[in-house]
Amino acid sequence: MPESKSRKKPAYTPPPASSAPKPNPRWWAPTMVTLMILGLVWVVVTYIVQSAGPIPDIGSWNLAVGFGLMMIGFVMTMRWR
Template identity: 85%
Template structure:
């Protein structure tokens, strides 16, 4: 009976494991929370002042600015580790 041939390539060796997962800078989490709270305060102030404040003259665009600030904070949560 014929013998099977030997493997020519070496056996699988897994890649080396990384020593530690990538960490965010220390300022990441406080900035993220601050942006979400600042956006919330901006929107609440806009509603309480009936779109006349924090920036007078732009009306309901104050809401868009507040929600935009909040969205930047929420987008930062996706990269938080």
């Protein structure tokens, strides 16, 4: 039976050293926490004053503003290092 040819593998070359992700700026974490707390306070105030504030002209959209602020803060947590 004929013998198969052996294949020569190229020498292992490790992948180039990747640089570690850069840390966030110093303002990142305080801004993230501030947005989440501000959104929570906005929603609580909206419920307490029954949609008459913090911006009375937009009515129930105050809830959307509060939840939007909180969501921006939560999205920032995904990029936090």
